[in-house]
Amino acid sequence: MAELQVRWHQSTAEVPPAAWERLLQPAQQDPLSPDPAELPFYRWCWLKELEASGSIVPREGWKPCHLGLWRGEELVALAPLYLKGHSYGEFVFDQSFAQLAGQLGLRYYPKLVGMSPVSPVQGYRFLIAAGEDAAELTAVMLELIDGFCRRNRILSCNFLYVDQAWRALAEAAGCATWINQQSQWSNPGHADFSDYLASFNANQRRNIKRERKAVAAAGLSVTPLEGEAIAPTLVGRMHDFYAQHCARWGPWGSKYLSESFFQALAHEPQLRRHLVLFSAHRGDPAEPLAMSLCVRGGDHLWGRYWGSDVEIDCLHFEVCYYAPIEWAIAHGIRHFDPGAGGSHKRRRGFVAQPRASLHRWSDPRFDAILRDWLPGANAQMAREIEAINAELPFTAAYDSPHASHLRTEPAA
Template sequence: MQSQQLWTVRWLNAIGDVDREQWDKLALPLSTPLLEWQWLHDLEASGSISPRYGWQPYHLTLWDHEELIGAAPFYLKSHSGGEFVFDHWLAQLASEYGIDYYPKLVGMSPATPSVGYRFLMAEGVDKQVLFRNMLSAIDNSCQQQQLSGCHFNFIDELWFAQFPAHDFASWKHQSYLWKNQDFEVFEDYLQTFKSSQRRNIIRERRSMSKQGITIRPLNGQEIGTDMAALMYRYYLNTNERFGPWAARFLNGDFFTRLFQNYRHRLLIIAAYTDSAAPPIALSMLLVKDGHLIGRYWGAETQVKDLHFNMCFYAPIEWAINNNIKTFDPGAGSPHKIARGFRAVANTSLHRLYDPRLKILFEQIIDQANDMESANIKALNQQLPFAKNTRPV
């Protein structure tokens, strides 16, 4: 590697402006699939994530001549939708003080509330020096554009802890996580529950066969590209149920691209009433390096207990059979607690450039973090585990 004096900063307005092989040389070694070139490219190339919808790609890259040595996906945001870090209260405070909160710079994998965001760094480079250079580029760009702040969402907290001098404020958020306790079969998972909840899960599982429904996991080449249109339709069906609270960010072209180009990272749970007919429901998850991430699901019509089986039980069974260590089920309601998903904290990092906004945030954030910790503790007290269940 050359001296850092020869490093060049380039901000890119599309992930397609950087060579896929160079980007993935940095991204593929990571345990998250959400920072890989193909995932980010399919979001952008489909138009699902674009300036039209308030996401202007603005990716940071550092180069040693023509070699990519550092990168991070960023977006200039004109709203807070699709971030799942609910900072609308901060935007309201900014407005009351006459501060323009938008646009802001956000680092994350768009519309994907899953932990793992970090800077991509080449091997053989001094990580501390590269980190400082990337932060300096971020500060310079934000200040030149008079942005209110820079925000890293759903960070890889252990990774960022290597760089204690970053001077970002930390904000905790509640999410869910299932951990495989070296289960060998699904019955081992069932045995962690109190008898009453164990019976509930068994009953919910048996209700599928009673209703003539067969559930099959599919991955890799087992996934037909013709399922993309059906997945999109079911995705729309799910969102229609939530009205103004829907989280519809993706279009049909995104699913088409994903099912063509990214099947090696997909797990599809399909529900059938007739093996010769299309699935009546689909659940789409991402899988990489022993980690499972729940993303989207939907059905032709509402069926009793189908959601629990498609989004929890079938993926958990597949995870056990395939030596998956963790399962992030995605954002959502506390019914996950009853299925053995513990409430956990994820972290976002925030640097605010207006001194007034910075002071306001710092005055509030400690109390907000304390409240979130109390919420996580209260949720986990409701876990229906048997007393002899090992803590994880």
Template sequence: MPLCPLSLAILPTIGAVTASQWDALVDDDQPFLRHAFLHALEASGSVSVATGWEPCHLCVWQDKQLVAAMPMYRKHHSYGEYVFDWGWAEAIERAGGRYYPKALSAVPFTPVPGGRTLIAKHADAQAVRALLADAWREQCQSFDLSSWHLLFADQQDVTAWRAQCPELITREGVQFQWRDRGFGDFDGFLASLTSKRRKMIKRERRLVADQGLKVSRLEGAAISSAAMAHFYRCYTITYHERGRPPYLNHDFFERLRQTMPESLMLVQAHAEGRPVAAALYFRGTQSLYGRYWGSEVVADCLHFEACYYQGIEYCLQQGLTLFDPGTQGEHKLVRGFSPQRVRSLHYIRHPGLAAGVAQFCHAEGEHVSAYRDAAQQALPFK
């Protein structure tokens, strides 16, 4: 009996598909691709036309079953992406063209590598990608979008898309991640480091305690609405210190607390019995992701404790093998976080801009590769 043909739908909101249908396609180690996370972004208003993120998610159906999906947005700026293309926009606009709006397949405000193309195991992946490619190309044509961008895709996604669409331009970057090397516990991790770095970490953790700060963790249902509200106050401080408003609102985090508590872990620092700093983590089946942080107090090494050492310790206690603490920061390198290649793919409609971007990404990629190799040699392990 022949299979039913594939059909494509473009959803103006993630709520147009049920959580069970969407999540059946999602890797259990990827909490940010879950329906609850994407829905919280939209339902809270953090992601909307008003904020420059217009949902247009691609879904592939076969005989009333969702067999593939890809989060997608029409973007009217480049904020919240962490793959910086402002220079590309400036180049085309100087030449009299227009860069915005553009199409983007990514998790908003979340530079975490992972699969961006969600395909059921029994589906014909090549046929699905061909249909999706037709869809984002048609979106670019119909809405006069300058480009389509697939951000922070994993190796499998990058390889498959490059084979499907050779015109895609690859851009490389570096992030720092911690992996369990069979350390056993935090003391085992310290024992694997050079004497200089082992002493540094012990001193930094001791300094936090010497300032009268006590650090604790809350998980899942133990995270109260009051604890989340305090975390949000701390989170906004981080943004205000940089002179800009936060991307995400309190309603977004409260929705996460209510709809996916099993994925949340909150680190709190207390002084004189009250919380003064917080860091929010997400966990999958094998990985931990550090995402947001803020503090009401200025305290030496508190950021390292709340955002790095608590995460490493938690992974070792919970049997998680990977810890992604977020973007940026060579300061992670000396604390045992290894440089990892991250990649994004870019389709540019304008031939001249596409040629310039390709040349730029090639040259940038050579520098990134050399930097990654040099950083690997600077790891603090014995």
């Protein structure tokens, strides 16, 4: 490994886009995770535009700090990382860790975080060139990160929503695993929306039909618009809906993305091709009264943002869940992640899934306390996931795609 040079990059733009994109080929593929080459949230263009738009920058509490390993002019491995001055925009809630640090007289912030900013999307991993030893490079990079944290008196490094295949490599190199949960819809073979409805018990089928009829009775239709068919003005309108929805929550609105980022989504072909908008309208879909923004990559769909100018019963469910599911079935999408939070998602076929975050702590006392706590916390989360999924409103004969295929305990 001596021939490798270590560089810490203070912005995504410091890395040539072709070098970054070349690493988006997995050393090993997890069949349950998105293809890294089709995961837009870790592409160079996406992360660069988050910074260029002023959305993910130091003044907002996100300082890019990407670790690169180079062999001459060849980028061999990369860890997308950010120094964080807060815990917002992560959706893995570690405020209790910050409280513990305070009780021990330790400074919790800034911390080092590996994730796609403000995107609770499974798939984080170190990007490693094909033909390299992924296990060895993962261990080397974690040692370099440990050294960086010690030199800069950083207490914690956290990798969120990790790719399942890479998770095993990081656990073998000493990362501690914390399990949380997130909802996901998976298609077990539905041919159309009627098949999806048939998977529910009779009571929930009636509820879903009633909710969709409420939107239709209000005179609204929902039209999906994809990729290059989306007019830039419509993406700008989506920003207005997003900003308006966030403003309704006041100081808790969590408006992370600037208008400039939405403009980049509208005008950059590499980004716009991943977009799917669901326009609720009376008449022209280009004149929406409500809209949701989803992101597509391969056979995965992610729900991100929505907003509305009108208060119509069940409109949120139609624009954010039912219309995207109907579109997903028709387009061969196998998995739809509607975003963080919301117990109401479960009544509509979204199954609780375990999501792993990996952690390293530089203070021995802090590390020992949390590693002692994690096994019990993870076991409790496994029981909670099982209990949630046991209450889903499916028919008794329906084999719902529960989360049993994913590990909820750290690897041995």
